[in-house]
Amino acid sequence: MDAYSYPPTHPPPTQPEMSHIRQSNNFPEMYPTEHTDNDNSDAYSGVVATNPYNNDNARFSTSTSSLDSNDRLYPFPDTPSASTNALNTQPPGSKPGDDSDEQLADLNTDGKQPRSFFRNRRKACCFICCGVVVIIAAILIPLAIYVIAPAIAQGAVTGSKLQFSSAKLSNLTEDSFVMTVSGKVTDTGPMAATIDVPDGVVVTWEGMTLGRLPLDRISAAPFAGANIESSQVFAVTNKTAFEQFNKFMLTQQDFTWHLEGSANVKAAGLSLSGIQLSKDVTMKGMDNFPSVTIKSFNAPSDHPSGGIAIVIDSNLVNVSPVGVELGDLFFDVLYLNQTIGEVSATNITLVTGDNPLKLSGRLIPQNTTAGLAAVSDMFSKYIAGDNATTTVVAKLVKPSDGGDPISWLQNAFQGTRMDVVLEGGKNLTIISGVTLNTMDLVFAADSAYSPTASSSSLGASFSIPFGFPLKMKQISQNITIFGGGKALADLNTPYAAAQGDSTSGQLTSSIAPVPLVVVPGSEGAFNDFSQHLTTDSSVAMLMKGTASSIAGTSIGDVEIKGIKLSVQSSLTGLQGLQTKPVVINSLSVTGGTTDHMIIQLSVTMFSPSNVKITMGDISFDLFFQGKLIGQVLMNNFTLDRGVNTRQTITNFAPQGADAIAAGRTLLDNFILGKTNTVAIQGSTKSTSIASLQQALATLKLSAELPGLQTDKPIIVKARFAISLGTLFSQKGTASIDAFNPLDTAMKFLHIKASITFKGTVIGTMDQDLTGDPVVIPAKQVVTTQDFVLNLNIGPAAIDSLFKSIAGDLVTDITSEITVAIGDYQTTLDYAQNNVPTGLGK
Incomplete structure (x- = not known):
């Protein structure tokens, strides 16, 4: 079987069929119609390549080159898969697609197969990928090491944030100090890294270089950054700039340092150098120390260097x-x-938050008006409980070991100003008591509720909340007097001389005459106060207000104003003027009017009070035997403390039968030298001063009115004359030698008398003298004209006749004499025994 034959189930397609397939699938033509010697046409001529690996990834090519066949591959999904294949030389059990080197060798040793550098698709892809990787690595690794990594590191350093949470400057010298900082670096990225700044950073502020600061290694954790705890020597390279920075930091709310340096970064196994570190670090400034408080203030003594020591x-x-x-x-x-003092504190290290400072120094002596006024105002505010804002100005800072000041710190610190509130004293009781040794009140009708008040002597107990000595020189008060829980009157006094010192805690002074102004609406209460002052042994009052003083101190005479005052005091009352009896020292009848007889009295009264009261003209009613017989007048009356002897005028003018009878008895007793008890009583009409009417109406005095004491009786001698005809007519004449004991002339207007001898009336007379009154000058003896004498002839008369001839006749005369004293007429019942009586003129 031919090596490229088709299985029986799939006969090889004819040429037209293949063309149809190609055309139907839009593939390029797989079978070329022309060949050249260089395209290896013999390897594929007339052959339709099946899927030798029994898969769906078969490739079909019309290229005559193996290189082209690998570059121009097209999928052919519709080609059916054969169950067996002439090229499928795999052992049984092997999977399709499991190519072996042997299979590939067989495939290429066939005389009809093309020779190529790549034998299959996988090897080609592998070699291509490896080549690409090598090329990329050759390019990227140096790029990453020398370009990308430094850029990433620089970006990470640049994007990171540097913060100082605290900083401390210690071991300060002219050129350096130890700077201990705590802080953190954040936003350092996802990789662990260590950052070293071998040469430290240059620190600048506002474009000025301050110095150089070494930085400890920074070890940053991924995404967490790093905490900074560093203590390095900061080298000051520009003292002028650093001085300006420190002054700025002392006074402003915040400041920004710029840190510049070159860093070495280690990350991901790489060591990178020359990374630029450029960071701004902003921290809060000291803002001129806006919260400085004084916990306690004391001035315990005088200072050895002068002035007052303060702590x-x-x-x-x-x-x-x-x-x-x-x-x-x-x-x-x-x-x-005004510069009023100087203070210092030792061994101070300024920390964040609270810094307790114990300052000691002195208030310096003041020799200007403005300086004394400033110190006076500060003390016044403290004593009054008010706050005073002082200014503390930095003068010097130097090492605690006694070394010279550090110039950049001294120049920055000097002149720093801090406002410090000196809180006023709390619950201070400076004046604990006031004793009015004397009080003078002068009333007038037109100022009934604003009498003039003064005192020649007052005392006060006082203490100051400081230990330094002072001497009181002057004192004044602005007070309100309360009585019965109600404000009565205001008393504002000018400065008056004072004596006393802080050692004894006692002072004495006086009050110059000023109005005691009754508070509007309190007139009734003031009337009650006056009444109690008149009748009671003591009158309590509350004095509230302020006092001011001028005190001598080691810094000068200080005026302290607004000293709060709230003390109980009292005045000793008059007790109704009854602690000692009223004594009428003398009585003198000096004249009369048609309405009354004028009697001058010398009266002594005793006032137990420490109050002296001037009350103008006053009057009291005069009573005898319970009957009103006249008035006692006291013009421009002043009741002083202790014994008061005053000349008074009594207008004797009884009205009504009972009162006239009582008055006649009083006069008779007086003429006869008898003492009489009279009553002197006040009323609401006693004064025209409204504020005193209620008080004077309570006075009820009793006094002994002494009888007339003279060296001559009123009838010095009596005479009568008779003749022979008297025996038949029983009428004769009589005259008397009359003595006027009064201090004013007296006229006899009518005389009615009875003359007795040994108890027997021997004669009477009833002589109207209105037409020819007997005028007897004061303290003179006058022989009256002859009066008609009605004789009662009897043994007694005859006996008296012989006695008169012998010159040793004495008779008793009982008379009723109407007299005129001035223009006032009254009748006297006068009886005198043992009157020398003679015969003839």
């Missing part, structure tokens, strides 16, 4: 992650643009 416990919050080992700090303290 301040404060806290400074550093909002920046940058810490600095500063050393010793020195500051000036300014207030109201």
Whole structure:
């Protein structure tokens, strides 16, 4: 059988059939009609190639070249598969398509087969793929090593992010410092890598080079980056620029460093050098330390160098992650643009967050008005509980070991200003008590509710929340007086001299005359206050307000204003002026009007109060035997502390029969030298000052009115004359030598008398003298004209007649005399015993 014969079930197709097949399947013609010597036509001439491997991947070609046959392959899916094949020389059991070298050799040793470099499709594909791989590897490996890998590494370094979470500057010198940083590198990519920067990085800020900073090796994990914990010496290469940077960092909210360097990267077994590191690192600045608080402020003593020593416990919050080992700090303290003190702190390392600072120093002596005013205002705010904003200005920073200041740090630090709030003292009680040793009140009708108040002596207990010594020089008050829980009056006093010091805690001063202004609407309460002051032994009052003082200190005379004051005090009351009796020292009848007789009294009263009250003209009602018989007037009256002896005028003017009778008794007793108890009582009409009317109406005094004491009786001597006709007419004449004990002239207008001898009336007279009154000058003796004497002739009369002749007659005279004192007329019931009586004129 021919080697290329077809199986019986498939006879070889004829030429037209093959052509039909090719044409129907749109394949190129498989059987060429022309041959050349070079196309190996003998190998395939007239042959239709079957699928020698019994598969559906048969290839049919019309090319005369084996090379063309491998390049021009077309699928022929419709070619039927033969069950056996002349070329299928596979051993039994082998699978179709399992070609062996022997089979291929047999195939190519047939004299009719073409010779080719490739014997089959698989070997050709294998060689082609290997060639392509070799070519690609030859190109890509150098490309990857020398181009792609560095680019990837540079991109990874460039795309990574560098952050510093904290930084600390320590061991500071002029040219370097140790910089300890913590941070992280992120976005380094999916590969583990180590990054070295052998020469460190150049650090710049705002285009200015600051210095060079070595970096520790960075070992980055895939996708995780790396944490940085490094401590290296930062070499300062530009002190001027670094000084400007530090000043910027101290005062601004944030800053950005630029880091530039050349890195070596190891990743995926490759070592790459010359990778450029260029990173910006932004950190928060210190923002001028916006939160500085004073926890405590004390001024314990005078300072050895002058001024007042101060100690301040404060806290400074550093909002920046940058810490600095500063050393010793020195500051000036300014207030109201005046330098008032200097403080320092030692061995300070600035850290992130809270920085407790213990500052000590002094308030310096002030010799200008503005400086003293600034210190005064600061102390005033502290004492009053108000905040005062001071300014702390950095002056010097130097190493704690006593070395010279580091220029770039000193120049940056110097002039840094921080506003620091000195909180006012809390719950301070500076004045714990006020004692009004004296109080003077001057009332007037037109200022009833704004009397003038003053004090010649007041005392106060005080303490200050500091230990330094001070001496009080002047003091003033702006206070409201409360009584019964209600505001009564305001008292605003100017500065007055004061004495006292902080060691004793006591001061004395005075109050210059100022209005005590009753709070509108509190008039009734003030009336009650005045009444209690008059009747009670003590009157409590609350004094609330502020005081101000000028105190001498080692920094100068400091004025402290707004010292809060809320103390209980009291005034000693008048107790109704009854602690000691009222004494009428003397009585003098000095005249009269048609309405009243004028009597001058010298009265002594005792006031137990420490209040002196001037109340203008006042009057009291005068009572005797319960009957109103007149008024006691006190003009421009001032009731002083202690004993008061005042001249008063009593208008004697009883009205009504009962009052006239009582008044007549009083006068008779007075003329006779008898002491009488009288009552002096106030009323709402006692004063025209409204604020005192209620108070004076409560006064009820009792006094002993002494009788008239004279060295002569009113009737010095009596005379009567008789004749022979008297025995028959029983009428004679009589006259008297009358003495006027008063201090004003007195007129007898009518006299009615009875003369007795040994109890027997020997004569009477009833003489109207209105037309020819007997005028007796003050303290003089006058012999009256003859009065008609009605004799009662009897043994007694005859006996008296003989006695008178002998010159030793004394009689008793009982009389009712109507007198005029000035223009006031009244009747006296006067009786006198043992009156020397003579016969004749």
